Amino acid sequence: MSAAAATHDEHHDHGPARGLMRWVFTTNHKDIGTLYLITALIMFMVGGAMALVIRAELFQPGLQLVDPMFFNSMATLHALIMIFGGVMPAFTGLANWMIPIMIGAPDMALPRLNNWSFWLLPFGFVLLASTLFMEGGGPAAGWTMYPPLVLQTGAALPFTIFSIHILGISSILASINIIVTVFNMRAPGMSLMKLPLFVWTWIITAFLMIAIMPVLAGTVTMLLTDKFFGTSFFNAAGGGDPVLYQHLFWFFGHPEVYVLILPSFGVISQVIPTFARKPLFGYSSMVYATASIGFLSFIVWAHHQYTVGMPIEGELFFTYATMLIAVPTGVKVFNWVSTMWKGAMTFETPMLFAIAFVVLFTMGGFTGLMMSISPADLQYHDTYFIVAHFHYVLVPGAVFALFAATYYWLPKWTGRMYDERLGQLHFWLTAISVNVTFFPQHFLGLAGMPRRIADYAVQFAEFNAWSTVGAFVFGFAQLIFVYVIIKAIRGEGEKANDEVWEGAREHGLEWTLPSPPPYHTWETAPEIH
Amino acid sequence: MKIFKLLLAVLGWVLSSRARADYTLNLTEGVTKLSHDVHDLHMLILWICVGIGILVYSLLIYSIIHHRKSKGVVPAQFHENTKLEILWTVIPFLILLSMAIPATKVMIEIYNSDTMPGPTDLTVKVTGYQWKWRYEYLGEGIDFFSNLDAKSNEARQLGANIDPAKVDNYLLNVDNPLVIPVNKKIRFLFTGADVIHSWWVPDFGWKKDTIPGFITDGWVKVEKPGIYRGQCTELCGRDHAFMPIVVIAKPEAEYQQWLAEQKSKGEAATAQAKAEAVKTFTKDELIAKGQEVYNANCASCHQPNGEGIPGAFPAITNSPVVNGPIEEHARLVLKGKGQLMPPFEAVLKPAEIAAVVTYQRNALGNSKGDLIQPAELPAQN
Numbered sequence: 056m057s058a059a060a061a062t063h064d065e066h067h068d069h070g071p072a073r074g075l076m077r078w079v080f081t082t083n084h085k086d087i088g089t090l091y092l093i094t095a096l097i098m099f100m101v102g103g104a105m106a107l108v109i110r111a112e113l114f115q116p117g118l119q120l121v122d123p124m125f126f127n128s129m130a131t132l133h134a135l136i137m138i139f140g141g142v143m144p145a146f147t148g149l150a151n152w153m154i155p156i157m158i159g160a161p162d163m164a165l166p167r168l169n170n171w172s173f174w175l176l177p178f179g180f181v182l183l184a185s186t187l188f189m190e191g192g193g194p195a196a197g198w199t200m201y202p203p204l205v206l207q208t209g210a211a212l213p214f215t216i217f218s219i220h221i222l223g224i225s226s227i228l229a230s231i232n233i234i235v236t237v238f239n240m241r242a243p244g245m246s247l248m249k250l251p252l253f254v255w256t257w258i259i260t261a262f263l264m265i266a267i268m269p270v271l272a273g274t275v276t277m278l279l280t281d282k283f284f285g286t287s288f289f290n291a292a293g294g295g296d297p298v299l300y301q302h303l304f305w306f307f308g309h310p311e312v313y314v315l316i317l318p319s320f321g322v323i324s325q326v327i328p329t330f331a332r333k334p335l336f337g338y339s340s341m342v343y344a345t346a347s348i349g350f351l352s353f354i355v356w357a358h359h360q361y362t363v364g365m366p367i368e369g370e371l372f373f374t375y376a377t378m379l380i381a382v383p384t385g386v387k388v389f390n391w392v393s394t395m396w397k398g399a400m401t402f403e404t405p406m407l408f409a410i411a412f413v414v415l416f417t418m419g420g421f422t423g424l425m426m427s428i429s430p431a432d433l434q435y436h437d438t439y440f441i442v443a444h445f446h447y448v449l450v451p452g453a454v455f456a457l458f459a460a461t462y463y464w465l466p467k468w469t470g471r472m473y474d475e476r477l478g479q480l481h482f483w484l485t486a487i488s489v490n491v492t493f494f495p496q497h498f499l500g501l502a503g504m505p506r507r508i509a510d511y512a513v514q515f516a517e518f519n520a521w522s523t524v525g526a527f528v529f530g531f532a533q534l535i536f537v538y539v540i541i542k543a544i545r546g547e548g549e550k551a552n553d554e555v556w557e558g559a560r561e562h563g564l565e566w567t568l569p570s571p572p573p574y575h576t577w578e579t580a581p582e583i584h
Numbered sequence: 585m586k587i588f589k590l591l592l593a594v595l596g597w598v599l600s601s602r603a604r605a606d607y608t609l610n611l612t613e614g615v616t617k618l619s620h621d622v623h624d625l626h627m628l629i630l631w632i633c634v635g636i637g638i639l640v641y642s643l644l645i646y647s648i649i650h651h652r653k654s655k656g657v658v659p660a661q662f663h664e665n666t667k668l669e670i671l672w673t674v675i676p677f678l679i680l681l682s683m684a685i686p687a688t689k690v691m692i693e694i695y696n697s698d699t700m701p702g703p704t705d706l707t708v709k710v711t712g713y714q715w716k717w718r719y720e721y722l723g724e725g726i727d728f729f730s731n732l733d734a735k736s737n738e739a740r741q742l743g744a745n746i747d748p749a750k751v752d753n754y755l756l757n758v759d760n761p762l763v764i765p766v767n768k769k770i771r772f773l774f775t776g777a778d779v780i781h782s783w784w785v786p787d788f789g790w791k792k793d794t795i796p797g798f799i800t801d802g803w804v805k806v807e808k809p810g811i812y813r814g815q816c817t818e819l820c821g822r823d824h825a826f827m828p829i830v831v832i833a834k835p836e837a838e839y840q841q842w843l844a845e846q847k848s849k850g851e852a853a854t855a856q857a858k859a860e861a862v863k864t865f866t867k868d869e870l871i872a873k874g875q876e877v878y879n880a881n882c883a884s885c886h887q888p889n890g891e892g893i894p895g896a897f898p899a900i901t902n903s904p905v906v907n908g909p910i911e912e913h914a915r916l917v918l919k920g921k922g923q924l925m926p927p928f929e930a931v932l933k934p935a936e937i938a939a940v941v942t943y944q945r946n947a948l949g950n951s952k953g954d955l956i957q958p959a960e961l962p963a964q965n
Contacts, residue, residue, distance in 0.1 A: 118743075127822070155935060190894035196821075197819045290797070292796075295799075332659040333661065337663070362792055363799030371688060372723065379680070382673060382676050383674060385673075386669070397660040399659040400652045413644065423638070424629070428687045431622060436817070437784075438817065505784070534705065554757070569883060
């Protein structure tokens with residue numbers, strides 16, 4: 056009797072451990088998801104503060120605040136931190152939280168690996184941030200780290216490279232975990248073509264990451280040996296080629312931008328059907344479009360290098376291949392609009408961010424299409440036009456998708472509704488200021504302002520001032536977002552029911568669980584119809 | 585409310601108090617046939633994007649206005665339509681074709697300089713340095729550096745307290761502009777001396793990277809006389825923002841006149857350099873000349889005070905090289921070292937090298953006390 060009772064008890068336990076050690080040793084996908092999300096939020100604040108240093112210096116012509124070298128460091132670290140510290144960990148956090156729940160699995164397939172892939176991150180970032188205090192200052196050659204310039208970096212160079220190695224290992228491990236989980240742990244009946252779009256976009260993202268992260272790691276290691284061990288991979292005087300670095304970097308770099316945006320497509324494809332109260336339009340074409348984008352992303356890299364003096368065959372091949380990406384991307388936008396068409400929409404904060412995503416990401420898509428055209432890009436290249444373009448796809452693109460996801464799932468995670476009024480305020484401040492910040496940069500670029508300059512000619516003063524004002528409003532508006540999250544975590548606000556959003560049960564397994572879900576979910580696999 | 589007032593104040597300030605320079609919204613049409621073609625292509629793709637945008641956004645806005653729950657709409661449940669989906673794959677593809685064809689034409693024109701009548705009239709070799717440009721007129725014996733002009737340079741220093749709006753062409757002016765004739769086919773050969781730079785004059789319709797160890801090229805035929813300004817567009821280190829490009833296009837006769845002046849100036853300079861190469865200077869002369877040379881050529885990396893940037897650029901102050909044998913010191917300056925220290929024999933004249941070596945040994949915290957005369961420099965080649 057007593058033996059039976061003891062076994063029974065062992066089956067029960069399963070609240071989390073207490074105290075700090077819960078977070079250090081946790082193998083629970085929800086805990087690890089939370090850790091990733093909080094890390095990403097902190098990194099957004101750090102990277103955002105750096106952006107504000109940049110914008111403050113650019114408020115007026117002339118140098119007022121910082122040395123150009125520090126300005127270059129800020130631009131470099133802002134990009135590295137936002138990409139590797141902000142957007143990527145945030146989506147990995149969402150994947151950890153949501154994928155097991157969405158596919159009816161009890162946890163990630165490799166829980167200990169999961170713990171490790173998270174805990175590599177803080178060390179990677181401390182290493183990266185520590186370079187700011189080193190002899191010669193932080194890395195200042197841009198996040199693309201082109202040689203020979205990057206070889207002029209001081210003591211920061213090896214530390215920057217090692218931190219990229221660490222962050223890369225973390226991404227590869229997380230990707231392996233996601234792929235193994237989705238392919239092996241789906242609930243019976245959850246066929247691949249029934250997977251929620253968020254899961255689909257993440258599988259493709261994970262494959263991209265496994266393919267490209269080793270290329271990046273190898274490439275930056277070649278920088279390391281060029282600098283310290285006398286090799287000449289990228290030194291023409293020793294038989295190498297500086298442009299080889301650019302080819303290798305962008306072979307990583309272009310799929311990398313899809314690593315940042317594909318999971319956003321997934322989030323938007325979850326949010327819009329819920330608030331339109333209508334199934335996603337063109338589910339299978341969404342899957343195929345995502346896969347096509349993933350494939351195309353590997354054969355377009357040199358569109359970042361139209362000005363290096365490629366042969367015309369190269370220029371034209373990369374032009375055509377890049378233009379082709381507009382087709383599957385267009386399919387996605389049309390599908391989202393058709394999902395909304397004849398739906399019964401309501402406009403809670405997640406939906407607002409999702410609609411803004413569709414509108415503004417499409418803007419970024421248009422400028423992307425313009426820049427794919429190589430003869431025109433000979434003018435646009437390395438000006439503020441490209442700065443405007445990639446911020447349109449990354450801020451109202453990837454970051455708005457993260458906002459939408461957070462507002463959408465926060466009630467599920469915490470069991471509390473967020474404050475809708477504050478959410479709406481956050482949305483409107485953010486959506487307006489993001490355009491005040493980045494829209495004028497199109498004009499600056501067309502008028503001839505190069506990117507990555509610490510000071511500029513007076514005819515660029517007008518729009519730079521606007522851009523800076525927008526950036527500061529944008530930055531401080533994010534404090535509302537932080538406050539909303541803290542309130543929900545502290546258990547303030549109205550209790551959320553299981554479904555959270557009206558009719559959401561139809562749109563995913565997560566809405567059939569209690570809010571917040573118990574520490575362990577789907578110990579018995581759900582039935583999928 | 586307070587925040588709101590503050591915002592209004594900031595906006596008011598932005599709108600009212602600034603010196604209003606001319607600004608533009610669109611890409612320049614430029615002054616070459618290529619730049620016109622690129623501009624037309626830009627306008628074509630821009631309008632196509634605007635058209636698609638209007639279509640997509642109107643559908644979206646219509647849907648947002650009419651298909652909302654608050655209007656009592658019962659949601660439809662359709663979720664696919666094969667015909668529609670094929671249609672919106674094929675039509676965008678056709679639209680892309682309509683952009684790809686003119687794009688290909690322009691690209692071929694840019695690459696195919698044979699479409700230009702007649703052979704190349706002038707070839708200029710452009711070398712990007714940290715942070716200045718060097719222009720060599722091949723076959724003409726003209727070779728000079730082009731730096732940011734002194735007024736901009738003064739005003740751009742951190743904490744300079746000079747209003748940039750009061751500086752003529754702030755950051756877009758140089759000491760020695762590139763001068764070319766109009767209506768002639770001019771070929772540029774580009775390379776980099778240290779890191780990658782990129783040479784861009786928007787009015788010419790293209791930019792090209794200058795890559796150390798490699799030669800890239802481009803060509804222009806400028807239609808009308810004028811002053812055309814541009815900047816380096818590839819991040820090249822600390823002073824990336826401060827290496828502008830100024831090209832003056834002159835009618836043939838004026839260009840020939842300029843050419844003759846430059847040649848006689850160049851001959852005088854060569855004669856002077858020759859004389860100075862065997863002249864014996866006093867120590868003070870060498871130090872004074874060396875300071876100028878140091879500030880123009882060495883200070884950007886080794887810093888004006890000679891302390892260098894630890895980990896990146898060695899200090900001159902207390903340097904073992906500077907305090908070692910003077911011939912070795914001079915050889916390092918002449919021949920360069922590794923990827924980052926360029927061989928200055930290609931850039932500086934013997935007297936300048938002797939002067940800067942002497943200066944480094946007797947200033948910047950060093951007091952070695954010796955000097956080197958131009959004639960005593962280690963054998964070149």
